[in-house]
Amino acid sequence: MKTLFFLLQKEFTQIFRDTVILRMIMAVPVVQLLILPLAADYEIKNINITVIDHDHSFFSRDLTSRIMASGYFRLSGFGQSFNEGFAQMETDKTDLVLEIPPSFEKDLVNGEKGKLFIAVNAINGTKANIGAVYLNRIIAQFNQNIRAEMAPAPKMAALPTIEITNLNWFNKYLDYPHFMVPGILVLLVTMVGALMCSLNIVKEKEIGTIEQINVTPIRKHHFILGKLIPFWVIGMFVFSVGLFLIARLVYGIVPQGSILLLYGFLSIYLVAVMGVGLIISTYANTQQQAMSLAFFFLMIFILMSGLFTPIDSMPEWAKWIARFNPVTWFIEVMRMIVLKGSGFHHIRLHFLVITGFAIFFNAWAILNYKKTS
Amino acid sequence: METKTVISTENLTKRFGDFTAVNEITFDVKSGEIFGFLGANGAGKTTAMRMLCGLSNPTSGKANIAGFDVYRQTEKIKRNIGYMSQKFSLYEDLTILENIRFYGGIYGMDRKSIKAKSVELVEQLGLKEEATKLVRSLPLGWKQKLAFSVAIFHEPKIVFLDEPTGGVDPVTRRQFWDLIYAAAERGITVFVTTHYMDEAEYCNRISMMVDGYIKALDSPANLKKQFGASNMDEVFYQLARGAKRNL
CATH class of the missing domain: 3.40.1710.10 (abc type-2 transporter like domain)
Structure with a gap:
C-alpha cells in the first residue's frame, strides 16, 4: 500500500509538471465538444x-x-x-x-x-x-x-388519404448535438484512457527508467495501479468538464437518468479502456510504436462504435466487431441514460459486458507485462 | 567483518536463439569487495549483469545473489540490491529530492528516515542549493553521482553498476570512485562494469570477459604479472585480441 502511495505521488507530480499534457487535458474536451457536434452534422443541407x-x-x-x-x-x-x-x-x-x-x-x-x-x-x-x-x-x-x-x-x-404525424421521442426537436455530444464524450475518455495511459508507460521504457523500476521490489500490480489511477482520475475529470460545463451550459443537455449510474458505468469503462492502453504499452517499445498501435485500434473502435453510423445497418460480420468494441457499449449507455433516462435494469447487460472487458483486457496486460525477460 | 560470499555463479549461461551471449561463467564475489567486470563491447557483460539482478532469466547454470536463487527468488534479490544502468535512470522531470523520496519509498523506507537521510545526502554531494531543482538541469557528472547515491540509498547488500562513468570527465570520475570506496567501506559489495582501464586498477579483483567466457579473473596486480604486462591496458589488449565477436 505504501509503495502505491509513493508511486502515485510520483505520477501526479510528473503529470502536473508537464504543461503540454495539462493543457491538453483541459483544452481537448472543450474544443472537441464545441467543434464536432456543430460541424459533423448529419442533416444534409446545401x-x-x-x-x-x-x-x-x-x-x-x-x-x-x-x-x-x-x-x-x-x-x-x-x-x-x-x-x-x-x-x-x-x-x-x-x-x-x-x-x-x-x-x-x-x-x-x-x-x-x-x-x-x-x-x-x-x-x-x-x-x-x-x-x-x-x-x-x-x-x-x-x-x-x-x-x-x-x-x-x-x-x-x-379520396382516401393517409396522413402521417411524427412525434419525436427522447430528442423532441431532433436536435443534432443531443445525439452527438454524449457520443463524443465517450470518445474523449477513451482517448485519455487508451492513448495517454499507454504513452506514459512506454515513455518510461524509452528513457530507460522502467529498467530501474524492474530491479526494485515494486510489485507488478502496484506499478500498474500506479499508472492506472492517475489516468482514471483524469478521465473522470475530463468527462465531468464535458458533461457539466459544455454539454449543459452550451448545448443545454441535462441527463434524464441518474448521474450516479452514469459515473458508475464510466468508472468501469475507464478501467476497460486503460486495459487496452496497458496491452499496447506491453507490446510497444517506443512512443511512436505505441502511438501507431493506439491509433489503429482507436480508429476501429470509433468508426465501429455506432457514433457516426448506425450499427443496425452494418453487415452481420461488422456487427460482431461492434459487439466486441467497448466504445459501442458505452455510447449506447450514454444515449440511454442521458437522452432516455434509462435505469439500471435497462443496462444490466451493458454493465456485465463492460466488466467483462475490464477484466479481460487488464488480465491480458498484467500477464504480458514482465519484469524479467 | 567476516568475508562471506554474496555473489556466486556456476556455469551461468544465457542464449538468445543460436547466440550464446554468456557462456558458462563461474565466479564468486566476497562481501565488501569491489569487483570489476571487464570486457569488450558485446562480450556479454551487460547480459550477465542483468541475469544477476533478476532482470533476465538464465538459460542454464546456477547463481546465488545475497543468499537468494536467481530463478525462484528474484523479488527477494531485488530487495537486497541496488542497480545503476548505462542509461540514465533517474526521472529528469522530478527534482533531486523527489527522486530520492520516490526510490527510497519504493524500497519500503518510511517518510521520516527518507527525509532525514536525503538532507544528509544532498549535503554530502554538495547539491544542497540544487535539491529542489529538476534533475534535467544538472550536468551529467552530477547526475551520475546522484544516480549512484540513489542506487545505494536503501543500503543494499550489493550494488550493480553498468558503465557508470561513461562520458564523464576524469575529475568527476575520480570523485565517483571516492563514492564507490565509501560505499565499499560501509560493507556494500560493488559489482561494476567499465571500459576505463585506470578504473579497473581501482578494483579489488577483476574478471575479463571475451566472447561470453570469463578468460581471466584475479586482482589487477596478479593479472599484470600473469600476462607480463605493465598496465591493465596491455592485459586487456592481449585478451581481447582473440575475440571473434565484432569489437
Missing part, C-alpha cells in the same frame, strides 16, 4: 440543384420556388438542355439535375400524367440520396396540392 425548365409555365415555376423554399437546396443555375445540366454535374458544380419536360403544365391540366426527371450525382452517395428523397417529398407534396386544387370538391372529399 444540396446543389440545377433546374432544366423546358416548360416555363406557372406550374414549373411554382415547383421550382417550392423546392428553393424548402431550405435544403441551393440553386446552382438553370440550364437550357439536359446536357448542360449534366456538364455541371461532371464538373461537380451540382448534385442534382431536375428536368421539367415542355408539356408539364399542359399534361397536368389535361388530367394526364406529368413526368419529371431527376439525375443524381452519386459520388457523394449520402448527400445525393438524401437530396433525391427530399426532392421526391417536395414533389409529392406539390402533387397533392395541385390535385386538391384541380379535382372537384365533392370528389376530393371521397
